[in-house]
Each structure stands twice: as structure tokens, then as C-alpha cells.
Amino acid sequence: MPERSLILRPLPPFRLDLTVWALRRRPENRIDRWDGRTYCRTLVIAGHPVWIAVTEERAPGAPRLRVTMRAPVLPAQAEERVRQTLERLLGLRVDLRPFYRQLGGDPRLGPLIVRFKGLKPPRFPDLFETLVNAIACQQITLTQGIHLLNRLAQAFGRRVKDHPEAPPAFPKPEDLAGRDPEALRALGFSRQKAQAILNLAEEVVSGAVDLEAWEDLEDAEAIARLRALRGIGRWSAEYALLRGMGRLHIFPGDDVGARNHLQRWLGRRRPLDYAGVQRALAPWRPYAGLVYFHLLLKKLEEQGFLQKTTC
Structure with missing residues (x-):
């Protein structure tokens, strides 16, 4: 080969x-x-x-x-x-040098920066994959969402011939457009999620939606266009800005897991709402998205995952 x-x-x-x-x-x-x-x-x-x-x-x-x-x-x-x-x-x-210079000495964030120095903010390969991830993970645990995405790739992702150990690729829009929603329902997707994913795939394939062109839009315009898509609300739109477009000032304030991580890290007794998240992050702007990733790693470390080998 x-x-x-x-x-x-x-x-x-x-x-x-x-x-x-x-x-x-x-x-x-x-x-x-x-x-x-x-x-x-x-x-x-x-x-x-x-x-x-x-x-x-x-x-x-x-x-x-x-x-x-x-x-x-x-x-x-x-x-x-x-x-x-x-x-x-x-x-x-x-280039994270400005982030390190501004916040490396911060009494609260600084220890996380030192512990996870070298972490770079990842992005999904394209906005379609980002949005399918967001839709899959809505209103269920992240682990359940990951299993749905695994099954989606297993069912519809392209494979490297004669390389059985290679994982299937994440499905492209053309791999999903025109599929029967029941095919996704059989994988565990709800009817609403299946229809949202298939609608998105069909709109991308038909040219009705040009996701690549949206990556250069201002935040407000990008969020407005994203939220006009079926199945995309505020959380999914902000998730797409951070994990799909690389906008490191964005912390998805409706992300329940991230919000809980932030609350525990800050030692707050009362749950944070969306506005509370934005206020709490004020000392670390414009790097709220990097706070998001550092808190994610902190949680993964606490769960013992960072040392595990799972290829």
C-alpha cells in the first residue's frame, strides 16, 4: 500500500x-x-x-x-x-504566547496553564463535522453522544481498503444526503436529531448552505446563520464558533458540563446561568475558550483518562 x-x-x-x-x-x-x-x-x-x-x-x-x-x-x-x-x-x-504572557501569572488560571502547557486549541476538520457533533451531543451525556458519532462513522464513513485497523472516516455531507432518517434512528439518534443531520447534509450538498464561507463572518452574523439551521440553538452555535471556527474568546455558556466544571473550579455554591458564566469569565477575556479547554483537561485528568491508552 x-x-x-x-x-x-x-x-x-x-x-x-x-x-x-x-x-x-x-x-x-x-x-x-x-x-x-x-x-x-x-x-x-x-x-x-x-x-x-x-x-x-x-x-x-x-x-x-x-x-x-x-x-x-x-x-x-x-x-x-x-x-x-x-x-x-x-x-x-x-500562537499562545500572548495568552501565556497575559494570564500565566494569574493566581487561579496560572496553575492550570503550567500543568497543561503545550495544549493547543483543537478544531474539527470542517464545520459540517462540528455541527453534527453538536447535534449528536444535545441533551444527553457526552459519552452517549460520542457513541452515537462512533456508530454514525461505522455505518456511513469511508474506509481505507485493505487496512482493517484504520478507523472509518467521519461521514462527509455526500455520504449522508438522501439517507432515510430511519437509518440514523437505528443507530440511536432521535427523530429530531436524525432529521437535523440529514437536512444539513442535503443543504450542503445542494449548495443551499456554504458552511466554509461562514467561517469568516463576524460572531453575531455567524451565530444568526447557524441558528437558522434546523436543530441548532445557542449552545450548538457557540460550540461551532469555538470548536469549528477557532474563536478562542467563546465559552459556550449553555454547555452544562463546562458550566459545572467552571462552577466547581471557582468554588461557587450556586449554579451558574448563562449570564453568570459570562460574568465569571470576565477576568480571563479574551481567552474564555482557552479556559474551556483547560477545564476540560482538568476534568479528564481527575477522571484518570490522560494516562490511558485507547487507540
Whole structure:
């Protein structure tokens, strides 16, 4: 099977393990896999599924990532597309030096910054995958949502031929458009979620919605357009701004899990509402989204997941 490799050099500091865990969110994630040393995923490039594996090579002075690509057909543009996708997925070009300078000495946030130094803010490969993640995880536990997404990829994701250990790719809009909602219902999706996902896929495929063009919109306009989509409310829209568009000033204030993490971290007795979340985050603006990721890692560490190998 054809194989190529390339070297990526993230802006320092960088830690692959922390960044991958912020992307995966749960050890049950079978789309983004991690064995304690290697991150692997299947990407679709020019219509072809391509397995990628990323390892961090310790080098003096600067972090370095070795990326291996494998597929029966490796498109000519594979290296550049993989580079672009990983820079987005793993936040490789995000410069966190201003964040460290401003808040590294903060009495509350500073210890988390030190503990998780090298965490980069991950983003889903595209806004479609972001929104499907948001829809899947609405009103259920994150673990339940991850299982739904695993089953969606297992049922409809493209696979690397003759590479059975490679995970299925996350479905593209064209993989889902035109499907019977009952096919998603059989995977455990509610009727409303199934219809929302399929409607989104069909609108993207038809050209009625150009999600890529929305990434450059101002926050208010982006949120308005996102909320006009079926099944997308305020939480899902803000989630998309942070995890899909990389807007690091956004903390999804309706995210129950993140809100509870924030409340416990601050030692608040009373639950925080949306407005309370925004007020509580004032000392750390414009980096509310980075607070979100640091609190996520704090919770994962407390649960013992950061040391687990689950590829």
C-alpha cells in the first residue's frame, strides 16, 4: 500500500497528548484514536479515504511531528491537504504566547496553564463535522453522544481498503444526503436529531448552505446563520464558533458540563446561568475558550483518562 510521510513543526510550546485529548473528549472516541504515543484518524482527500498517523518527536529547541499517510490511492495533493487539516485539527499554528504572557501569572488560571502547557486549541476538520457533533451531543451525556458519532462513522464513513485497523472516516455531507432518517434512528439518534443531520447534509450538498464561507463572518452574523439551521440553538452555535471556527474568546455558556466544571473550579455554591458564566469569565477575556479547554483537561485528568491508552 502506498505510503508517504512528512514533518510538521508546530509553534512551540506544543504537546500532542494534551491536544489530542482536548479533541477526543472521551476515551470511547473511535474516530480520533490515541494509544499514548500515536494519534490516528482517517481523512477523505479528493474523495479517497487516507489513514494518517501522527507521532511527536522530541527534538532540541522545537517540537516536531512525524505524519505517516497510507491509502491504496494517495492523491497528488495529499501532503498539502493533510498538512492543512492537521494544522487546523491540532492548532499547530496557533500562537499562545500572548495568552501565556497575559494570564500565566494569574493566581487561579496560572496553575492550570503550567500543568497543561503545550495544549493547543483543537478544531474539527470542517464545520459540517462540528455541527453534527453538536447535534449528536444535545441533551444527553457526552459519552452517549460520542457513541452515537462512533456508530454514525461505522455505518456511513469511508474506509481505507485493505487496512482493517484504520478507523472509518467521519461521514462527509455526500455520504449522508438522501439517507432515510430511519437509518440514523437505528443507530440511536432521535427523530429530531436524525432529521437535523440529514437536512444539513442535503443543504450542503445542494449548495443551499456554504458552511466554509461562514467561517469568516463576524460572531453575531455567524451565530444568526447557524441558528437558522434546523436543530441548532445557542449552545450548538457557540460550540461551532469555538470548536469549528477557532474563536478562542467563546465559552459556550449553555454547555452544562463546562458550566459545572467552571462552577466547581471557582468554588461557587450556586449554579451558574448563562449570564453568570459570562460574568465569571470576565477576568480571563479574551481567552474564555482557552479556559474551556483547560477545564476540560482538568476534568479528564481527575477522571484518570490522560494516562490511558485507547487507540
